[in-house]
Amino acid sequence: MTHYRLTLEYLGTRYRGWQAQKNAETVANQVERAARGVFTTVHELYGSGRTDAGVHALAQVAHLKADRPKNPRANLKLALNDLLPPDIAVLEIRETSADFHARYQAKERIYLYQILRRRSAFGADLCWWVKDPLNVKKMQDAAALLIGKHDFGSFCDQDGEKASDTRMDLRGIEIKEDGALILLRFRADRYLWKQVRRMTGFLAEVGRGRYKPEQAQALLAKPSRELAPYTAPPSGLFLEKVLYTGERFGAALNPVVFIA
Amino acid sequence: MTHYRLTLEYLGTRYRGWQAQKNAETVANQVERAARGVFTTVHELYGSGRTDAGVHALAQVAHLKADRPKNPRANLKLALNDLLPPDIAVLEIRETSADFHARYQAKERIYLYQILRRRSAFGADLCWWVKDPLNVKKMQDAAALLIGKHDFGSFCDQDGEKASDTRMDLRGIEIKEDGALILLRFRADRYLWKQVRRMTGFLAEVGRGRYKPEQAQALLAKPSRELAPYTAPPSGLFLEKVLYTGERFGAALNPVVFIA
Numbered sequence: 001m002t003h004y005r006l007t008l009e010y011l012g013t014r015y016r017g018w019q020a021q022k023n024a025e026t027v028a029n030q031v032e033r034a035a036r037g038v039f040t041t042v043h044e045l046y047g048s049g050r051t052d053a054g055v056h057a058l059a060q061v062a063h064l065k066a067d068r069p070k071n072p073r074a075n076l077k078l079a080l081n082d083l084l085p086p087d088i089a090v091l092e093i094r095e096t097s098a099d100f101h102a103r104y105q106a107k108e109r110i111y112l113y114q115i116l117r118r119r120s121a122f123g124a125d126l127c128w129w130v131k132d133p134l135n136v137k138k139m140q141d142a143a144a145l146l147i148g149k150h151d152f153g154s155f156c157d158q159d160g161e162k163a164s165d166t167r168m169d170l171r172g173i174e175i176k177e178d179g180a181l182i183l184l185r186f187r188a189d190r191y192l193w194k195q196v197r198r199m200t201g202f203l204a205e206v207g208r209g210r211y212k213p214e215q216a217q218a219l220l221a222k223p224s225r226e227l228a229p230y231t232a233p234p235s236g237l238f239l240e241k242v243l244y245t246g247e248r249f250g251a252a253l254n255p256v257v258f259i260a
Numbered sequence: 261m262t263h264y265r266l267t268l269e270y271l272g273t274r275y276r277g278w279q280a281q282k283n284a285e286t287v288a289n290q291v292e293r294a295a296r297g298v299f300t301t302v303h304e305l306y307g308s309g310r311t312d313a314g315v316h317a318l319a320q321v322a323h324l325k326a327d328r329p330k331n332p333r334a335n336l337k338l339a340l341n342d343l344l345p346p347d348i349a350v351l352e353i354r355e356t357s358a359d360f361h362a363r364y365q366a367k368e369r370i371y372l373y374q375i376l377r378r379r380s381a382f383g384a385d386l387c388w389w390v391k392d393p394l395n396v397k398k399m400q401d402a403a404a405l406l407i408g409k410h411d412f413g414s415f416c417d418q419d420g421e422k423a424s425d426t427r428m429d430l431r432g433i434e435i436k437e438d439g440a441l442i443l444l445r446f447r448a449d450r451y452l453w454k455q456v457r458r459m460t461g462f463l464a465e466v467g468r469g470r471y472k473p474e475q476a477q478a479l480l481a482k483p484s485r486e487l488a489p490y491t492a493p494p495s496g497l498f499l500e501k502v503l504y505t506g507e508r509f510g511a512a513l514n515p516v517v518f519i520a
Contacts, residue, residue, distance in 0.1 A: 009381045056382075086384035121269045122316075122517050124346035126382065257382050257517055 001043060004064040004076075005096040006031070011087040012056045012234065013125045019050045027051075027088060031062065034083035038076065039066035048102045048242040049109060052194065054234030056126070058112070058256060059091065061242040063102040100244075108171070108189055108243040111196045114236045114256060115182040115204065126257050127181070128200075128236035134207030136177050142206040142213035143173040143184075146199060146220070153223025155199050156192035157231070166192055166223060175203070176253045182207075185240070185253050194231055201230030261303060264324040264336075265356040266291070270317050271347040272494065273385045278311045278320065287311075287348060291322065294343035298336065299326035308362045308502040309369060312454065314494030316386070318372070318516060319351065321502040323362040360504075368431070368449055368503040371456045374496045374516060375442040375464065386517050387441070388460075388496035394467030396437050402466040402473035403433040403444075406459060406480070413483025415459050416452035417491070426452055426483060435463070436513045442467075445500070445513050454491055461490030 008031065016024035020032060028045060035042045043065040051057055069076060080090045115134070116127035123129065153166035172187040184203065186196050202219070205211045219228050238256055241249045268291065276284035280292060288305060295302045303325040311317055329336060340350045375394070376387035383389065413426035432447040444463065446456050462479070465471045479488050498516055501509045 011381045011384070081379060086379075086389075087381050089379045089381045119341060119346075119349045121271045121347050121349045122386065124271070129346075 001065055001067055003096050003098050003100060004066065004093050005100060005102070006062045006064055006090055007092040008057060008060045008062060009089045009091050010057050010060065011125065012051060012054050014087060016053045017051055017055065018047050018057075018060065020045070027057075027060075028062075030084060030088055031080075031090075034080045035064055035066060037070075037083045038074065038079045039069055041067040043067070046102050048106045049190075049239075051237075051239050052197075052234055055237045055239065056256075057239040059241050060239055061102050061106070061244075063096065063100055064093075102242075105244055106189075106242050107245060107247070108187060108241075108249075109191065109239065110241040110243070110249060111186045111191075112238045112240040112253075112256065113184040113186070113196065113200045113232065114238070115184070115200075115232075116236075117180045117182065120180075123257075125235055128204075128233050130204055130208075132208045134182060134204060135209065136175060136182060136207065138209075138213050139182075139184075139203045139207040140175045142203055142211070142216045143175055145213060145216035146170055147173060150220040151223045152192055152195060152220070154219040154228045155195045155202065156223075157194040157198065168192060168195075173199075174253050178255055181255050183253050183255060197232045197234065197237060198228055198230070200232035200236070202228045204232065205230055261325055261327055263356050263358050263360060264326065264353050265360060265362070266322045266324055266350055267352040268317060268320045268322060269349045269351050270320065271385065272311060272314050272316045274347060276313045277315065278307050278309075278317075280305070287317075287320075288322075290344060290348055291340075291350075294340045295324060295326060297330075297343045298334065298339045299329055301327040303327070306362050308366045309450075309499075311497075311499050312457075312494055315497045315499065316516075317499040319501050320499055321362050321366070321504075323356065323360055324353075362502075365504055366449075366502050367505060367507075368447060368501075368509075369451065369499065370501040370503070370509060371446045371451075372498045372500040372513075372516065373444040373446070373456065373460045373492065374498070375444070375460075375492075376496075377440045377442065380440075383517075385495055388464075388493050390464055390468075392468045394442060394464060395469065396435060396442060396467065398469075398473050399442075399444075399463045399467040400435045402463055402471070402476045403435055405473060405476035406430055407433060410480040411483045412452055412455055412480070414479040414488045415455045415462065416483075417454035417458065428452060428455075433459075434513050438515055441515050443513050443515060457492045457494065457497060458488055458490070460492035460496070462488045464492065465490055 020028040047062045114127040149169045174185040278287045280288040307322045374387040409429045434445040
């Protein structure tokens with residue numbers, strides 16, 4: 001059995017998220033199907049984390065345990081890509097140590113969110129189009145208040161989650177304007193369910209003027225899902241990078257897809 | 261009855277082209293349906309030309325003849341966009357003279373084609389991914405030989421079209437590299453069926469080295485569909501601009517959607 005580390009890019013629009021499912025088409029289903037075409041036996045495929053339905057990835061990481069390639073001379077990356085649909089691409093596949101676990105060893109997950117300030121027929125699957133004018137400075141002010149170790153229960157979709165489980169360390173939020181786009185980048189080791197989309201929804205409400213930046217503090221002080229009700233759509237969200245021990249990420253905050 | 265000129269942007273992926281059809285979903289069907297929601301009566305909707313299934317538009321022009329808006333105070337552009345799906349957008353609607361005809365008065369149609377030199381999960385609907393290395397200089401050399409008044413029967417998909425009908429004046433082809441993209445822009449008053457995709461297919465074959473640039477002359481001298489058999493896929497094609505009397509177009513050749 002050989003252990004591989006895969007880096008994958010996908011457009012999540014057509015899929016019910018990453019996680020393998022029996023009765024719905026998911027990205028992991030597709031990757032596993034391709035792997036079964038390339039390897040004699042596939043023992044395990046495991047992603048760094050779930051992405052929800054409609055969410056994209058620039059560099060999802062997964063580990064794959066498999067026996068011998070059917071064609072020992074095949075270029076594994078090309079062979080997998082030949083069997084994958086056009087909206088999923090293997091960017092890299094390389095052998096890794098037997099103890100590498102894509103999920104449990106991930107140290108940081110970086111997400112990018114694209115808000116588009118005008119309607120675009122080409123951006124519908126890749127952005128969230130916000131009609132109302134947004135004050136980016138106020139969004140940045142509110143974002144600064146969210147950074148750090150807090151109880152993010154107000155930004156969690158999970159019913160009945162215990163307060164002890166809704167504490168997390170939000171390491172950073174960067175917000176930048178780029179033409180008609182507003183880009184948001186989030187950094188943390190882990191997130192609560194739909195947290196990035198709920199934080200983005202809240203920050204957009206701040207930008208619209210419906211919330212004040214200071215209300216971020218109230219949401220953190222008294223966690224309640226009633227307070228931050230808006231969840232930004234999955235179309236604008238990209239898993240940008242997953243970091244493991246010793247890895248760093250310093251790329252400039254740029255659009256994934258620039259809409260002219 | 262009021263006469264309007266519409267400019268429309270659309271992602272053609274989901275549609276069987278522009279032209280209204282009874283048993284298939286087309287862009288014109290969607291626009292007409294939205295217009296029926298906004299106006300009391302819709303008499304005519306007519307585009308500058310058909311775009312084929314899967315082909316996109318940055319600025320399709322159409323004329324619309326309609327009676328009174330249901331809401332006399334409505335902003336017509338916003339009202340139409342509210343009723344259109346996210347992959348179609350009205351960029352402009354304005355009143356025009358009763359004799360304006362979107363198709364018969366168009367003087368020039370400009371098409372853009374995007375070739376992508378690497379696999380991208382995000383570019384599948386917006387580009388043609390060509391795996392083989394392409395020599396852009398040779399593509400430019402071949403393109404230069406196509407410009408002018410010729411019989412383009414070798415680049416026409418229509419069976420039984422008479423030679424007299426396959427003559428046209430190709431006013432220009434520009435080809436430019438932009439990162440991982442190769443952009444091609446075609447200018448003419450009219451085209452034969454699938455001509456742009458057939459010319460693009462031929463130019464890519466030249467770039468791959470399977471044809472020599474000089475073979476463009478042979479294809480023009482002895483029109484035969486057997487000679488230029490490759491049709492580039494619709495995904496990379498955009499109707500970029502339609503010009504009417506007195507209008508000019510001098511925009512730089514830039515990607516529609518830039519894939520990072």
